[in-house]
Amino acid sequence: MQILHSKIYGQEKPGTPLLVFHGLFGMLDNWGSFGKEMGDFFPVHLIDLRNHGKSFHSDEMSHDDLAHDISHYMEFYNLQKINLLGHSLGGKAVMQFAIKYPVKVEKLIVVDISPKAYPPHHQGILKALESVNFDKISTRQEAEEILHQYIPEKSVIQFLTKNLYWTDDKKLNWRFNLKTLSEKYTEFVSNAIKFGVFSGETLFISGEKSNYILPQDEFQIKQQFPHSSIVMIKNAGHWVQAENPKDFNEVVKDFLLNKEDF
Secondary structure, three states: OOOEEEEEEOOOOOOOOEEEOOOOOHHHHHHHHHEEEEHHHHHEEOOOOOOOOOOOOOOOOOOOHHHHHHHHHHHHOOOOOOOEEEHHHHHHHHHHHHHHHHHHHEEEEEEEOEEEOOOOOOHHHHHHHHOOOOOOOOOHHHHHHHHOOOOOOOHHHHHOOOEEEEEHHHHHHHHHHHHHHOOOHHHOOOOOOEEEEOOOOEEEEOOOOOOOOOOOEEEEEHHHHEEEEEEEEEEOEHHHHHHHHHHHHHHHHHHHHOOOOO
């Protein structure tokens, strides 16, 4: 049984642990400042999804696989009940887990994603990443220049190049498993969460400038997560937690610590 790589804050704190999962091409380091702040209130586990960060690589990448990984992680750390937060692809993982293992989840937070199937929309990024030939380049700047030919947004390039690292044989490479993410892309992006119901308290957080959660998605969200509410964070796009961390952190804290009635 392979266990996901994680970093834990506030381990000595009382309360239900919060497990946090990043999105596609992300890693737990993206959530470092969030983890530190929340770790003052309860234990926080920042976790790399399979095929990402320092977690194991695998040829499989379905929503069920991601849910099983969370279950194995809980067993390994002897966690009986948890709160879950997932952004984007991580949101799909935590939704699938909550539906599959509802008794293990106290509260669920889903960031800027809905349970529906999404049309493929990362083809440009995949093409850009596959165009970086590490046999021919030796600097991060060269990698950035190749990505820039396909990706106009500097912020997206910076996000992706955080995954560059030096291998043991002194070559640059991606931390994520590009081969599997490319091959299994439609399996985890273009498939909806399997139908089922999680009736625990659930919070969906959307970015005001993002189109990942649309008004018409609310019907499906309520069908599968009947005790859910949707909160929109102002001045934020898809990376809500990075673009407006102050408001994002407050909403999460209020929900988990019962400061407000959602």
